[in-house]
Amino acid sequence: MRVLHQIHAHILTHPHLPPSTFSFTLSKILCFVAYRNVTYAKRLLSQIPNPTIFSYNTLIRGLLSQNPCQEPIFLFKKLLHEKFPKSNTFTLAFLLKSCSILAALKEGQQIHRHVIGSGFGSNLFVQTSLLNFYMKCEEVSLGRKVFDEITEKNVVAWSAMIGGYSRVGMVNETFRLFRDMQRAKVEPDGMTMVSVISACTVSGALDLGKWLHAYIDKKAIKNDLEISTALVNMYAKCGCIEKAKEIFEAMPVKDAKAWSSMIVGFAIHGHAEEALETFALMEEAKIEPSNVTLIGVLLACAHGGLASEGRKYWSCMLKSRIEPSIEHYGCMVDLLCRANLIEEAYGFVESMPIDPNPAIWRTLLVSCKKNKMLAKGEIVAERLLKLEPLNAENYILLSSLYASRSDWVKMSHVRKQMKDRGIKAIPGCSSIEINGFVHEFVMGDWSHPEAKEIKEILRDIEVRVHGTGHEPWIAAVLRYVGDEEKRDALYEHSERLAIACGLLKTKAPEVIRIVKNLRVCADCHEVTKIISRLYNREIMVRDRIRFHKFVDGACSCRDFW
DNA sequence: TTAGGGTTAG
Numbered sequence A: 001m002r003v004l005h006q007i008h009a010h011i012l013t014h015p016h017l018p019p020s021t022f023s024f025t026l027s028k029i030l031c032f033v034a035y036r037n038v039t040y041a042k043r044l045l046s047q048i049p050n051p052t053i054f055s056y057n058t059l060i061r062g063l064l065s066q067n068p069c070q071e072p073i074f075l076f077k078k079l080l081h082e083k084f085p086k087s088n089t090f091t092l093a094f095l096l097k098s099c100s101i102l103a104a105l106k107e108g109q110q111i112h113r114h115v116i117g118s119g120f121g122s123n124l125f126v127q128t129s130l131l132n133f134y135m136k137c138e139e140v141s142l143g144r145k146v147f148d149e150i151t152e153k154n155v156v157a158w159s160a161m162i163g164g165y166s167r168v169g170m171v172n173e174t175f176r177l178f179r180d181m182q183r184a185k186v187e188p189d190g191m192t193m194v195s196v197i198s199a200c201t202v203s204g205a206l207d208l209g210k211w212l213h214a215y216i217d218k219k220a221i222k223n224d225l226e227i228s229t230a231l232v233n234m235y236a237k238c239g240c241i242e243k244a245k246e247i248f249e250a251m252p253v254k255d256a257k258a259w260s261s262m263i264v265g266f267a268i269h270g271h272a273e274e275a276l277e278t279f280a281l282m283e284e285a286k287i288e289p290s291n292v293t294l295i296g297v298l299l300a301c302a303h304g305g306l307a308s309e310g311r312k313y314w315s316c317m318l319k320s321r322i323e324p325s326i327e328h329y330g331c332m333v334d335l336l337c338r339a340n341l342i343e344e345a346y347g348f349v350e351s352m353p354i355d356p357n358p359a360i361w362r363t364l365l366v367s368c369k370k371n372k373m374l375a376k377g378e379i380v381a382e383r384l385l386k387l388e389p390l391n392a393e394n395y396i397l398l399s400s401l402y403a404s405r406s407d408w409v410k411m412s413h414v415r416k417q418m419k420d421r422g423i424k425a426i427p428g429c430s431s432i433e434i435n436g437f438v439h440e441f442v443m444g445d446w447s448h449p450e451a452k453e454i455k456e457i458l459r460d461i462e463v464r465v466h467g468t469g470h471e472p473w474i475a476a477v478l479r480y481v482g483d484e485e486k487r488d489a490l491y492e493h494s495e496r497l498a499i500a501c502g503l504l505k506t507k508a509p510e511v512i513r514i515v516k517n518l519r520v521c522a523d524c525h526e527v528t529k530i531i532s533r534l535y536n537r538e539i540m541v542r543d544r545i546r547f548h549k550f551v552d553g554a555c556s557c558r559d560f561w
Numbered sequence B: 001t002t003a004g005g006g007t008t009a010g
Helices: A002-012 A019-034 A038-047 A053-064 A071-082 A087-102 A105-118 A125-137 A140-149 A156-169 A170-185 A188-202 A206-217 A225-237 A242-250 A254-268 A272-284 A289-304 A309-317 A327-337 A342-350 A358-370 A375-388 A392-404 A406-420 A451-467 A482-489 A495-505 A522-534
Strands: A429-434 A438-444 A511-516 A540-543 A547-551
Touching: A002 A019, A019 A038, A019 A053, A038 A053, A053 A071, A053 A547, A071 A087, A071 A105, A087 A105, A087 A125, A087 A358, A105 A125, A125 A140, A125 A156, A125 A547, A140 A156, A140 A540, A156 A170, A156 A188, A170 A392, A170 A438, A188 A206, A188 A225, A206 A225, A206 A429, A225 A242, A225 A254, A242 A254, A254 A272, A254 A289, A272 A289, A289 A309, A289 A327, A289 A547, A309 A327, A327 A342, A327 A358, A342 A358, A342 A375, A358 A375, A358 A392, A375 A392, A429 A495, A451 A522, A451 A547, A482 A522, A495 A511, A495 A522, A495 A540, A522 A540
Parallel strands: A511 A540
Antiparallel strands: A429 A438, A429 A511, A540 A547
């Protein structure tokens, strides 16, 4: 920067330079400066007489590397208003990038209209930026339309579309497009692979993930830091923590993201000690922990029941450069609640310098319910319902708190409140990958082509589980129906449909791997334990919070979740 | 005379 300042000063003090050289040199300095110091870049731009579009583009690109802001859009409006200099494909691509960062749909669509009007609609860079913008705004069909209109699709265009599908969770579309890309004879690169692996991570598609891993080796795609991190994350989230560890240990270079992936992986598997050992090794390796690393560490302490260690890491964090975020506070509340330190957790929430979010109040309410703390639970529920009056889960929790104390009057009052307000529960959704296809199940949805066979397996499960003396915990079902229907409702919980599908379509010793969008309910947890014993199958369930490994009638979480 | 689009740990 010092040298740049000197050149800048030299130019300004030599006004005899030809105007074109003067402008060109300043615009070159602007290039170097834009990423580092936007304020300085703006001053430079103001010193260039009649700056070309190149200089404006440089500034816009610099602004993109800063915190997300509307400034590129304001700058574009100014250019449009002044009609000079005219924007080019670079301007439009950078602006679309800005809109994608902000997920600014309206502004991006205005730029799209400008793209068409200015005749740049067939420029590959602009098209790729457009499709990426729509996908970041989760406008999937608009993004796909732009993609389909690209005549010469290169690896970047394919990757942008694949990455877009992956981000919005359209797993089967991600894989389908990846296969289309191969058919189109476009070779995927590292970035493409990271996106496809990430889709496996989200959906828990282990077999596809393993296939991709082999594909990377076969095609000799450079197995760099990003790919290795994606693989560590994929194996950990697909239930293979040992394989994740193997890849992680073989990595020659590890950054904070790689370390965090491993730590979070151990944490969600309930391997608290290994998570903390890994964190200690990270510190030894002098890699600065990030905010996510600390979330992993606190998560590990919470799931491992290590309250005092958690407090220790918390106070270390307060002394560090990491600003505790709402997620960190959430982890601490979870940690204290799991250790049944509910009063301490409540005090902690009361003293938070930032407003507690619904998730934090819900954690407290779950604990109050578990410990049948009615008075405290009512206070917590009031705060929660004020913040989030439309979430069915909150009413279900409060209702089961009353149920746990046999307060049927208050329980039915909550149910009525829920009914009057027209609040419906978020449907549970579970998935299972079989032969490269992810089957999704929503509670009570029988649209699966093999629904009849799945129903037969469910009936078999019901009879056999009943034979062990298990009584369904029907208080978990909040519906205005008789007990029999409630029993049926439990048997139609999405994870049971997915487990039944796994039993139908796979054979032992293959592990049945399920991914669920919500937490596993108490009855499903109990029944899955029984199924693992009765059918002699290992069942892995990844719920919203963590992994459960069911083997021979027991769960790896030791019923602590 | 200058430059560009796609990924990555919660």
